[in-house]
Amino acid sequence: MTADFLFSDLHVHTNKSLCAPRDTVPASYVPYCKDEGIRIIGISDHVYPEDMLAQYGYPEDKRVGRLLDLRPALKEAEEQSGIRYLLGCEIDYFDCVGYPYIRPEESVGFDYVLFASSHILNYPHMYTAYDLNSPDVLRKLTIERFVAACKLDYPVPMGICHPLYPICSPYQAEIIDGISDTTLKELFSMAAEKQISIEIHACLYRNDTPHNEYGLSDHYLRILAAARDCGCKFHMGSDAHAAGAFVGSHGKLRKAAELLGLTEAHIWDVAKGILPS
Ligand SMILES: [Zn+2]
Numbered sequence: 001m002t003a004d005f006l007f008s009d010l011h012v013h014t015n016k017s018l019c020a021p022r023d024t025v026p027a028s029y030v031p032y033c034k035d036e037g038i039r040i041i042g043i044s045d046h047v048y049p050e051d052m053l054a055q056y057g058y059p060e061d062k063r064v065g066r067l068l069d070l071r072p073a074l075k076e077a078e079e080q081s082g083i084r085y086l087l088g089c090e091i092d093y094f095d096c097v098g099y100p101y102i103r104p105e106e107s108v109g110f111d112y113v114l115f116a117s118s119h120i121l122n123y124p125h126m127y128t129a130y131d132l133n134s135p136d137v138l139r140k141l142t143i144e145r146f147v148a149a150c151k152l153d154y155p156v157p158m159g160i161c162h163p164l165y166p167i168c169s170p171y172q173a174e175i176i177d178g179i180s181d182t183t184l185k186e187l188f189s190m191a192a193e194k195q196i197s198i199e200i201h202a203c204l205y206r207n208d209t210p211h212n213e214y215g216l217s218d219h220y221l222r223i224l225a226a227a228r229d230c231g232c233k234f235h236m237g238s239d240a241h242a243a244g245a246f247v248g249s250h251g252k253l254r255k256a257a258e259l260l261g262l263t264e265a266h267i268w269d270v271a272k273g274i275l276p277s
């Protein structure tokens with residue numbers, strides 16, 4: 001198997017995320033792990049701002065503390081399947097609110113956290129002061145959010161999911177290609193210095209830019225190559241919200257790792273199942 005040192009998927013959702021089907025639970029992915037070459041699953045559901053949940057009347061079980069309630073289900077799935085489970089979360093943060101939606105002290109129950117630095121069009125109501133139809137504006141925001149993530153300090157291992165990927169924008173190639181090599185070097189040097197892991201994310205094949213013969217985006221591979229050159233560590237993330245998106249993902253992501261020339265030495269400790277003691 002190509003890049004078989006990538007045997008963990010640290011970005012998988014369950015029904016604790018508002019955007020996942022109601023029947024997606026930690027064990028939903030188990031039947032597919034063998035074929036996918038996955039031995040560790042990291043659950044990283046979205047963390048929502050408490051005020052937003054209250055404002056929109058979202059259910060109690062989506063709140064930060066409730067994500068930790070997944071532990072027993074993870075233990076049970078682990079015992080029944082032999083697959084190891086880690087518990088992370090996917091954190092949004094907005095300058096306009098002034099704090100990330102899970103504060104550093106609240107993160108101690110998680111094995112790791114992923115910062116969703118490019119969730120911008122996911123929450124347009126947070127960015128009403130910006131013209132989000134402008135690729136230049138969105139690029140600037142995407143870069144600023146990445147820098148903001150690199151300035152966060154958490155007591156658990158930190159990663160950035162779908163780094164610099166302008167989710168939902170119709171101008172993806174324009175935005176990504178418009179980030180200069182110099183800027184990429186600055187951004188990923190910051191991430192490397194803070195030991196923030198960079199995600200080999202499904203956006204490598206799930207995006208609107210042209211794809212190469214392997215079905216991967218060279219535009220997006222350029223971004224990850226810059227991270228590699230800056231000494232960043234990596235983890236793999238399908239961002240599956242249900243089994244369907246989990247199946248078939250990891251072969252493509254391993255191909256990307258192979259094209260990038262990644263070796264085991266490039267892989268984040270958490271993705272190898274090594275947690276800080
Ligand atoms: Zn995300």
Ligand SMILES: [Zn+2]
Nearest residue numbers: 011013090239
């Ligand atoms: Zn996600």
